Amino acid sequence: MPKLWNETIEAHRRAVRDAILNTTAELAAEHGLRSVTMSQIAEKAGIGRATLYKYFPDVEAILLAWHDRQITEHLGQLTEVRDRTDGAGEQLEAVLRAFAHISRQSRGHHGTELSAFLHRDERVVRAQQQLHGMVRDLLAEGAQIGVFRDDIAPDELATYCLHALTAAAALPSEAAADRLVTVTLSGLRDGHPMPEDREPTSRHEHHGRHAGHSGHSGQGRSGH
Secondary structure: OOHHHHHHHHHHHHHHHHHHHHHHHHHHHHHOHHHOOHHHHHHHHOOOHHHHHHHOOOHHHHHHHHHHHHHHHHHHHHHHHHHOOOOHHHHHHHHHHHHHHHHHHOHHHOOOHHHHHHOOOHHHHHHHHHHHHHHHHHHHHHHHOOOOOOOOOHHHHHHHHHHHHHHHHHOOOHHHHHHHHHHHHHHHHOOOOOOHHHOOOOHHHHHHHHHOOHHHOOOOOOOO
């Protein structure tokens, strides 16, 4: 069989598979995981049920494949963002901003039955570990050159970053997500936390203490 013919067949199969994945995810998000049937998927995707069953055995298998594709694409995006930026500080900021926006774009699935099902997938755990490792390594590199604080282990700071930025899923705009990233980054760059015996007793006292010291405005925020 000619190579061009093989490539055409493969492209057709990819297109059918993508249509199945996208259709199933849309139906599950709209009607709920348990309401989706293979017949509905076939009809909306514009294919026969026999064709659908050649690709996947059931709805859950389709959703897991869809989620696996999403995870792979997102990790690819974050890796690309990191690799096209120079310097640990700039790389981490770029990765965290991209992660925040991905979290926000995925907000439609958070807290749903679909989300609960997908996050039992072991591939989610592996992806989270991979992302955590990427952020941790950038933090460690940045700490070595004085860009990020070195009084807290990079592993702990990576956990702080990723948990903080999952909140972007609940934010109303991209600008709000960017502001959340800025606040998160400020906690990473505060390398000289205030001693315990000098912690302010209130936000008012905290503001007054630093109002006249603009050169040290980044200090004392590690608890916020």
